Amino acid sequence: MVVGPGTVSDQVPVTPDPAEGSVPGKAIEGRSLGRIAWTRLKRDKVAMSGGYVIVFLILVAIFAPLIVKFLGDPPNEFHQNLIDTSTLAPKGGTGISGDHLFGVEPQNGRDIFSRVVYGARISLLIAFLATGLSVVIGSILGVVAGFFGGWVDALISRAMDVFLAFPLLVFSIALAGVIPDKAFGLTGDALRIALLVFIIGFFSWPYIGRIVRGQTLSLREREFVDAARSLGARGPYIIFKELLPNLVAPILIYATLLIPTNILFEAALSFLGVGVRPPTASWGGMLSDAARFYTIWHFMFFPGMAIFITVLAFNLFGDGLRDALDPKGRR
Amino acid sequence: MTDQGATAEQADAVRLSDPVPDDVILRERADKGDPLLSVKGLEKHFPIVKGLLRRQVGAVRAVDGVTFDVYRGETLGLVGESGCGKTTTGRLLTRLVEPTGGSIDFDGRDIAHLRQGKLRPLRRDMQMIFQDPFSSLNPRHTVGTIVGAPFRIQNVKTEHGIKRAVQDLLKLVGLSPEHYNRYPHEFSGGQRQRIGIARTLALRPKLIVADEPVSALDVSIQAQVVNLLDDIQREFDLTYVFIAHDLSVVRHISDRVAVMYLGKVVEIADRDDLYTRPRHPYTVALMSAVPVPDPARRDRAQRERVLLTGDVPSPINPPSGCRFRTRCWKAQEICATEEPPLLPRLGDAASHQTACHFPIDDAEEVAGRSSRATA
Numbered sequence: 001m002v003v004g005p006g007t008v009s010d011q012v013p014v015t016p017d018p019a020e021g022s023v024p025g026k027a028i029e030g031r032s033l034g035r036i037a038w039t040r041l042k043r044d045k046v047a048m049s050g051g052y053v054i055v056f057l058i059l060v061a062i063f064a065p066l067i068v069k070f071l072g073d074p075p076n077e078f079h080q081n082l083i084d085t086s087t088l089a090p091k092g093g094t095g096i097s098g099d100h101l102f103g104v105e106p107q108n109g110r111d112i113f114s115r116v117v118y119g120a121r122i123s124l125l126i127a128f129l130a131t132g133l134s135v136v137i138g139s140i141l142g143v144v145a146g147f148f149g150g151w152v153d154a155l156i157s158r159a160m161d162v163f164l165a166f167p168l169l170v171f172s173i174a175l176a177g178v179i180p181d182k183a184f185g186l187t188g189d190a191l192r193i194a195l196l197v198f199i200i201g202f203f204s205w206p207y208i209g210r211i212v213r214g215q216t217l218s219l220r221e222r223e224f225v226d227a228a229r230s231l232g233a234r235g236p237y238i239i240f241k242e243l244l245p246n247l248v249a250p251i252l253i254y255a256t257l258l259i260p261t262n263i264l265f266e267a268a269l270s271f272l273g274v275g276v277r278p279p280t281a282s283w284g285g286m287l288s289d290a291a292r293f294y295t296i297w298h299f300m301f302f303p304g305m306a307i308f309i310t311v312l313a314f315n316l317f318g319d320g321l322r323d324a325l326d327p328k329g330r331r
Numbered sequence: 332m333t334d335q336g337a338t339a340e341q342a343d344a345v346r347l348s349d350p351v352p353d354d355v356i357l358r359e360r361a362d363k364g365d366p367l368l369s370v371k372g373l374e375k376h377f378p379i380v381k382g383l384l385r386r387q388v389g390a391v392r393a394v395d396g397v398t399f400d401v402y403r404g405e406t407l408g409l410v411g412e413s414g415c416g417k418t419t420t421g422r423l424l425t426r427l428v429e430p431t432g433g434s435i436d437f438d439g440r441d442i443a444h445l446r447q448g449k450l451r452p453l454r455r456d457m458q459m460i461f462q463d464p465f466s467s468l469n470p471r472h473t474v475g476t477i478v479g480a481p482f483r484i485q486n487v488k489t490e491h492g493i494k495r496a497v498q499d500l501l502k503l504v505g506l507s508p509e510h511y512n513r514y515p516h517e518f519s520g521g522q523r524q525r526i527g528i529a530r531t532l533a534l535r536p537k538l539i540v541a542d543e544p545v546s547a548l549d550v551s552i553q554a555q556v557v558n559l560l561d562d563i564q565r566e567f568d569l570t571y572v573f574i575a576h577d578l579s580v581v582r583h584i585s586d587r588v589a590v591m592y593l594g595k596v597v598e599i600a601d602r603d604d605l606y607t608r609p610r611h612p613y614t615v616a617l618m619s620a621v622p623v624p625d626p627a628r629r630d631r632a633q634r635e636r637v638l639l640t641g642d643v644p645s646p647i648n649p650p651s652g653c654r655f656r657t658r659c660w661k662a663q664e665i666c667a668t669e670e671p672p673l674l675p676r677l678g679d680a681a682s683h684q685t686a687c688h689f690p691i692d693d694a695e696e697v698a699g700r701s702s703r704a705t706a
Contacts, residue, residue, distance in 0.1 A: 032514055033470060223467035227530065230425050230459045231484045232451040245471035 040324040047320020053313035061120040068114040075118045079109030102302045115281035122282040127262040133201025138208025146216025160206035176274040192276045249325040256318035260311040366400035373397040373433035393419040395594035406571040408585030416594040421542045458531035462543040464523035468515040475511040481533035500529040521552035593654040600683035610685035661689045
């Protein structure tokens with residue numbers, strides 16, 4: 001069976017007459033819907049290039065110390081010999097050279113390349129963990145709301161409304177202000193990262209929750225749920241064995257699309273000084289520093305491009321994933 | 332099932348007006364002892380709620396006092412037009428829907444208001460075949476998982492493991508055991524319905540409620556599935572409640588037929604009794620709507636269609652007395668005031684019961700074929 005992208009008919013193959021059956025002796029392995037989606041995704045060049053960029057960024061984040069060792073300098077090392085002391089700008093405008101691929105910061109001369117590379121760690125770590133947190137909370141509460149309905153649904157749905165209406169930015173600025181340097185047994189960067197993950201993850205679960213609830217509402221009416229019920233299946237069996245496998249696709253899609261949102265949100269919080277504390281490098285924090293030197297283009301350009309490319313890659317990949325797993329193509 | 336057999340059976344299933352072959356008429360009937368299933372005054376009223384406080388302002392009386400027995404080894408056909416409550420009745424029998432009132436005696440036990448936990452072991456004996464073969468199989472599960480689910484849910488141990496049991500079931504319904512690892516989307520509608528049937532057979536139930544099991548299938552596939560149901564009934568001594576709106580299919584498979592209208596049974600009789608001597612005007616109208624596929628036979632049968640006027644009244648506010656009176660050409664005053672009980676009429680046997688004040692007698696039924704259309 002040849003699978004064409006986006007067509008519906010390919011989901012319903014013309015099968016031979018049941019009386020003929022299959023050729024005996026030939027092992028038949030079914031193609032799961034996941035495998036069909038993967039075949040389709042592989043043909044989507046835009047989505048795949050987004051995927052490659054994501055993999056590249058993850059590798060960069062993981063191997064940041066190694067990369068910096070060969071291609072840059074430690075991210076917090078000052079190079080004031082490269083700074084023009086009268087203007088505070090790097091000598092020669094940007095300071096871009098073989099040693100400093102993206103140039104150096106004005107004023108203290110830190111290597112921008114290594115700070116961007118290290119900033120990827122913070123951005124991706126917070127975005128992934130926060131998305132993971134909201135996926136877990138959102139999926140559980142969404143499926144429970146959709147499956148049980150009634151007052152359970154009413155309660156969870158109203159909770160989602162409250163969370164979505166919350167003035168999140170103000171709240172997080174206030175919260176970050178009152179949290180001391182040492183709390184919950186964590187200090188420094190670890191505490192800051194945990195705080196950001198909690199704030200972002202805890203307030204973005206309703207996006208996943210609503211999708212999952214809606215999907216559950218429609219899945220619940222399908223006859224295979226009745227079939228399981230007529231066999232005597234209990235609630236947990238139906239939720240985990242019958243409903244969740246059908247919810248993996250939408251959860252995956254919206255998680256992928258939530259990651260860039262969370263990256264932007266983390267950058268925004270760092271820009272406002274609520275994120276990780278200096279001197280730890282983060283993209284949002286770099287942009288915030290660069291705002292003071294707006295005439296020096298490269299300081300803002302490289303962290304800005306890093307955010308732009310990352311968000312774009314995740315969005316392209318997420319869109320491709322949605323097309324590949326398109327619910328309309330499913331039967 | 333051979334192709335020849337399928338074609339012959341198919342023709343048999345499609346042509347209602349054909350004389351039924353003797354061997355089918357004389358097909359061994361189960362000895363009518365105790366009924367396996369005995370339904371009395373079954374009711375399901377779906378509440379209509381309004382406003383913020385969800386106050387109940389009315390009810391859809393989908394099933395409103397249905398009474399019938401199903402004997403061991405027989406097939407009871409349940410027919411009626413869309414919205415008459417036949418599907419709800421089926422779902423009440425398997426307790427997928429909670430009954431509002433009445434009793435369901437299954438194998439000597441009233442299950443109408445049994446708690447789900449108490450009901451679970453009884454579910455082995457009572458299974459359901461669903462209407463839509465596309466929605467009744469989980470698209471994310473393999474055939475093996477789907478057909479093996481009854482064993483896992485009910486925690487039933489099989490002699491040679493679940494996989495072997497599933498493969499035997501697949502063979503039984505005419506699929507290849509090698510389809511074990513395939514997914515539902517790789518099958519046609521008829522094959523999917525076979526998978527669904529294999530699932531219902533897994534726990535060797537006593538009763539199968541088939542909710543329009545062939546309505547979603549191509550006509551050419553319908554006969555194959557109906558014959559499969561027939562074969563497994565004989566093999567496993569099954570009892571069926573067969574819900575359908577296709578009278579030809581019901582005639583082919585049923586031993587007895589109950590006709591439903593607006594949440595009530597209006598006529599119940601042995602299959603041949605009902606098809607040759609329908610008593611209730613609604614049954615007569617229903618029968619006359621069945622098309623005759625053979626143009627040569629059309630004149631001989633002198634069939635005239637009884638065209639009912641108007642729509643089915645709303646089940647929210649059904650007519651008083653006889654529910655069919657608003658569309659009945661024989662309706663008189665008594666029909667509005669007094670609800671006709673389901674009784675044998677005009678000297679019928681006890682098995683042929685009609686809920687009508689003015690049942691149609693044999694002479695009228697024959698004469699009416701030409702006169703009713705002009706009346």
